[in-house]
Amino acid sequence: MVMRMSTRKLAPGNRNIVGARATEARSSADMLQKDLLTHLQVSGVEISHPALSLLDGQKRPVSDIEFKALAKILNVDVRWLLGQI
Numbered sequence: 001m002v003m004r005m006s007t008r009k010l011a012p013g014n015r016n017i018v019g020a021r022a023t024e025a026r027s028s029a030d031m032l033q034k035d036l037l038t039h040l041q042v043s044g045v046e047i048s049h050p051a052l053s054l055l056d057g058q059k060r061p062v063s064d065i066e067f068k069a070l071a072k073i074l075n076v077d078v079r080w081l082l083g084q085i
Contacts, residue, residue: 012057012058012059013054013057013058013059013060014058015054015058015060016055016058016060016061016062017058017082017083018055018062018067018081019055019056019057019058019059019062020058021076021080021081021082021083022036022056022070022081023056025074025075025080025081026074029075031074033049033052033053033056034049036052036073036074039069040052040066040069040070040073043073044069045065045066045069047066067081
């Protein structure tokens, strides 16, 4: 069985600058959104699936705790998530 990642149907928002990069890193790692959600929750970040979807779509702000956890889980530099490198 082949799992496909769905494509975003709505234009990205402007509530954060890390959502697009987090989605890119997750996709590059062949990680589904539900897998990232599990990793976040196991690491102590309380986030729901709808909230993660809004984060990915740049429709909600990202907390510093979420930001740090995303960088660690996705194995990326925080500066990369911010689009600085």
